[in-house]
Amino acid sequence: MPRHSDAREKMIKSAVRVMRERGVEAMSFNDVLTRADAPRGSVYHHFPLGKAQLVREATQWAGDFMADEERAAVAGGSLAALRLLVEYWRRILVGSDFAAGCPIVAVTVDGAAPPDMPAVELDSGLPEALSPMPLAVAGQLLAHEVAKARGIDPDAPRALHKITRTW
DSSP, rough: OOOOOOOHHHHHHHHHHHHHHOTTTTTHHHHHHHHHTTTTTTHHOOOOOTTHHHHHHHOOOOHHHHOOOOHHHTTTHHHHHHHHHHHHHHHHHHHHOOOOOOOHHHHHHHHOOOOTTOOOOOOOHHHHGHHHHHHHHHHHHHHHHHHHHTOTTSSSSTTHHHSOOOO
């Protein structure tokens, strides 16, 4: 009976974590393989198109994960969804000592996506009230509050960048 390997899924999730912390440009296969505890040959087996394919699939996985979480949160109403969103990002930011951000934003702002990487289209399927723009505003409000709590002037140039790093 053939053995099922979860190396591919582990590598995708590891790529998401590395992208959140370092961005796309600084992400290496070594980082991903180490975190996934996967053998070196598996990267070429599962991602024959290289880094571009891994980044695309990791970004798609992150988008799908976030959309599923947001849809579940919306079921409790807009206020409950906003509270869950704030708590989710608070856990990520505090848990990473403010070193990790959104992997999708990291891909978007890094400017280092390989040129052969096709565009990733993410459709969250969220109601208009929780479309990406209001969610981005909510994230910035959270970052503003975190900056104040850490004694950083949130209105100073690049203050929010210092807090969120990859937003």
